[in-house]
Amino acid sequence: MDYSALKTHLAGLSMPNPTMLASGILGISAGTLRAVAEAGAGAVVTKSVGLKPNAGYPNPTVIQVECGFLNAVGLPNPGIHKFIEEMGELRDLNVPLIVSVFGFSPEEYAEVASLAAEAGASAIELNLSCPHVKGTGIEIGQNPEMVKLTVRAVKDRVDRPVFAKLTPNVARIVDLAEAAYSAGADAITAINTVRAMAIDVETFRPILANRFGGLSGAAIKPIAVRCVYEIYESVDLPIIGCGGIRDWRDAVEFMLAGASAVQIGSAIALEGLSIFKSICDGIISYLRRKGFRSVSEIVGLAHKK
Amino acid sequence: MSGWHIKNNVMRTVEILDVKPENPHVKTIFFRDEMCASAEPGQFIMVWIPGVDEIPLSISSIYPDGSSSVTVAEVGEATRALTRMRAGDIIGVRGPFGLGFKVSGERALVVGGGTGMAPLMMLINRLVEGGVDVTVIEGAENSNKLIFLDRLNNLSESMGVEVLFTTEDGSYGFRGLATDLAERVLCNKRFDVIYTCGPERMIRKAYEMAKAYSVDFQASLERYMRCAIGICGSCTIGKYRVCRDGPVFDMERIGEIEEYLGVLKYNESGERIPV
Numbered sequence: 404m405d406y407s408a409l410k411t412h413l414a415g416l417s418m419p420n421p422t423m424l425a426s427g428i429l430g431i432s433a434g435t436l437r438a439v440a441e442a443g444a445g446a447v448v449t450k451s452v453g454l455k456p457n458a459g460y461p462n463p464t465v466i467q468v469e470c471g472f473l474n475a476v477g478l479p480n481p482g483i484h485k486f487i488e489e490m491g492e493l494r495d496l497n498v499p500l501i502v503s504v505f506g507f508s509p510e511e512y513a514e515v516a517s518l519a520a521e522a523g524a525s526a527i528e529l530n531l532s533c534p535h536v537k538g539t540g541i542e543i544g545q546n547p548e549m550v551k552l553t554v555r556a557v558k559d560r561v562d563r564p565v566f567a568k569l570t571p572n573v574a575r576i577v578d579l580a581e582a583a584y585s586a587g588a589d590a591i592t593a594i595n596t597v598r599a600m601a602i603d604v605e606t607f608r609p610i611l612a613n614r615f616g617g618l619s620g621a622a623i624k625p626i627a628v629r630c631v632y633e634i635y636e637s638v639d640l641p642i643i644g645c646g647g648i649r650d651w652r653d654a655v656e657f658m659l660a661g662a663s664a665v666q667i668g669s670a671i672a673l674e675g676l677s678i679f680k681s682i683c684d685g686i687i688s689y690l691r692r693k694g695f696r697s698v699s700e701i702v703g704l705a706h707k708k
Numbered sequence: 709m710s711g712w713h714i715k716n717n718v719m720r721t722v723e724i725l726d727v728k729p730e731n732p733h734v735k736t737i738f739f740r741d742e743m744c745a746s747a748e749p750g751q752f753i754m755v756w757i758p759g760v761d762e763i764p765l766s767i768s769s770i771y772p773d774g775s776s777s778v779t780v781a782e783v784g785e786a787t788r789a790l791t792r793m794r795a796g797d798i799i800g801v802r803g804p805f806g807l808g809f810k811v812s813g814e815r816a817l818v819v820g821g822g823t824g825m826a827p828l829m830m831l832i833n834r835l836v837e838g839g840v841d842v843t844v845i846e847g848a849e850n851s852n853k854l855i856f857l858d859r860l861n862n863l864s865e866s867m868g869v870e871v872l873f874t875t876e877d878g879s880y881g882f883r884g885l886a887t888d889l890a891e892r893v894l895c896n897k898r899f900d901v902i903y904t905c906g907p908e909r910m911i912r913k914a915y916e917m918a919k920a921y922s923v924d925f926q927a928s929l930e931r932y933m934r935c936a937i938g939i940c941g942s943c944t945i946g947k948y949r950v951c952r953d954g955p956v957f958d959m960e961r962i963g964e965i966e967e968y969l970g971v972l973k974y975n976e977s978g979e980r981i982p983v
């Protein structure tokens with residue numbers, strides 16, 4: 404099949420197609436990042452990496468609920484210094500390698516981001532949106548002023564594209580998008596998980612060891628589509644849509660709302676790594692059927708009156 | 709495994725029906741859950757010990773009355789808490805997950821090290837039912853660490869299964885490692901397949917032997933696990949996820965991850981550490 408209609412240019416990155424691996428899904432080791440790229444993802448985003456090694460929370464950390472997945476993994480990661488060794492094995496990756504970073508202050512974000520950029524990251528995604536780790540998610544990601552300071556601190560030290568990944572756990576996500584835009588972000592990723600919990604009725608206990616976690620999967624797709632739609636109307640930046648995408652139809656829905664690319668996470672549990680290729684095939688057929696020559700033509704179409 | 713199995717796999721809480729000691733450190737825990745009772749040999753479940761942890765354990769048996777069991781060795785906090793639980797206590801289960809053993813060939817050599825016998829016990833029953841000629845080698849440090857002695861000795865008496873025990877200190881059966889005994893057995897008899905589970909260095913040795921004797925090979929591997937559904941990336945070995953692409957790997961796939969087998973794994977933080 405001819406996939407050239409799927410070529411995507413986003414904030415200076417060239418991708419063979421608009422599908423990307425979402426952060427925190429498999430992206431902690433070189434082996435699986437490469438496997439995802441080989442399965443057909445247009446770009447891969449790593450697990451969020453911080454300055455120091457972190458073991459994360461005890462299990463249960465990831466469970467299923469009727470309508471999706473609930474996780475409170477607690478940002479386990481080997482720390483950027485060790486992770487750079489992992490990145491060393493990915494120099495010949497044939498799609499962009501986007502390193503997701505987190506920190507507990509704007510300076511820490513900038514420190515990690517600059518080390519990742521030096522090590523060869525194609526772009527940096529700032530995880531400004533973890534709903535369950537104290538000191539980075541809520542305190543920074545839900546506060547437009549902190550988002551601004553963080554994006555600026557990173558932009559000052561990094562010469563690669565910087566994506567701001569936003570949380571839906573606020574009354575107005577556009578305030579966060581505008582803050583990121585004003586500080587010089589190159590793209591917006593929307594959304595991270597929705598703060599949630601599950602309780603077992605037999606033992607009266609919250610199931611996740613951390614009690615609270617983030618909801619992902621089918622349940623959050625309408626929330627994510629709404630966020631992308633609102634951000635598209637408020638800031639002039641490329642948007643990467645994320646949340647509950649399971650097939651080409653979902654991906655197209657995000658693009659019509661204004662996303663230039665999409666990230667896929669939880670659905671890998673259901674469909675396996677072949678999901679990237681099947682979404683690409685589905686988008687190609689859709690474009691043909693509707694008479695479009697390039698996937699970029701459908702971005703934001705739902706906004707035309 | 710199909711996506712369907714995962715789609716419908718929310719955690720269920722179940723009551724422990726019975727707890728049976730296998731040796732001073734290992735207990736078999738019985739419970740009833742419809743999905744677990746559909747597991748293939750070699751598949752595992754995530755067991756939630758409320759308030760403590762959630763850990764991967766292999767299904768060690770399934771009974772006609774719909775009950776199943778896990779067989780757990782006490783090695784740390786979670787396994788200690790689980791082995792102290794009693795009939796009537798509640799645990800959570802998710803699964804079964806992963807790819808199990810594939811039954812193939814007419815003569816099978818099963819090599820288990822310690823608690824590695826857990827997934828193999830169910831396989832042995834399945835092989836015997838299928839009329840496969842089975843030789844079992846179980847190895848452990850000493851007689852106190854052997855498991856399933858009764859069950860295996862029963863199979864030996866009633867079904868003619870050849871069962872060989874070996875201990876490092878010679879306190880029961882042969883003296884030495886399971887792989888040493890396996891080598892002797894392989895010299896004298898032709899097998900179609902070796903099935904193994906246990907310490908990874910043992911698996912590594914068994915793999916080298918399988919190659920040397922040109923025998924097919926399947927091994928169940930372990931890595932740190934969180935999600936068990938192939939998304940968190942904790943259980944990576946090379947390009948594979950042990951929870952989804954394993955835990956049972958065949959000869960071809962082991963060949964692709966040979967450089968890591970018995971050599972390298974990731975810890976909870978995702979740091980590379982020696983096995």
Ligand SMILES: Cc1cc2nc3c(=O)[nH]c(=O)nc-3n(C[C@H](O)[C@H](O)[C@H](O)COP(=O)(O)OP(=O)(O)OC[C@H]3O[C@@H](n4cnc5c(N)ncnc54)[C@H](O)[C@@H]3O)c2cc1C
Pocket residue numbers: 462752761762763764765766767778779780781782783784785786787788823826827929930931932933934955
């Ligand atoms: C697919 C699979 C099947 C298994 N089947 C059995 C079985 O049938 N019987 C049995 O006794 N044991 C089995 N294990 C091993 C069992 O999961 C660990 O012994 C248990 O998790 C230890 O927990 P702990 O808190 O008691 O010990 P800890 O002190 O926490 O750890 C002891 C060891 O267990 C490992 N471990 C701890 N948590 C996990 C985890 N979430 N995932 C994987 N490893 C972990 C640690 O890395 C360490 O090496 C299996 C493991 C896997 C991956």
Ligand SMILES: Cc1cc2nc3c(=O)[nH]c(=O)nc-3n(C[C@H](O)[C@H](O)[C@H](O)COP(=O)(O)O)c2cc1C
Pocket residue numbers: 425426427428450451465472474476478503530568594595596618619620621623645646647648666667668669670939940
């Ligand atoms: C197990 C798990 C771990 C995650 N870890 C991260 C992370 O480290 N950094 C991050 O920015 N997002 C993380 N996320 C959020 C996802 O990247 C994504 O935003 C969210 O899951 C919604 O997309 P989905 O419905 O396709 O999964 C994680 C999600 C899951 C399910």
Ligand code: FES
Pocket residue numbers: 932933934935936937938939940941942943944949950951952
């Ligand atoms: S345990 Fe999460 S990918 Fe295997």
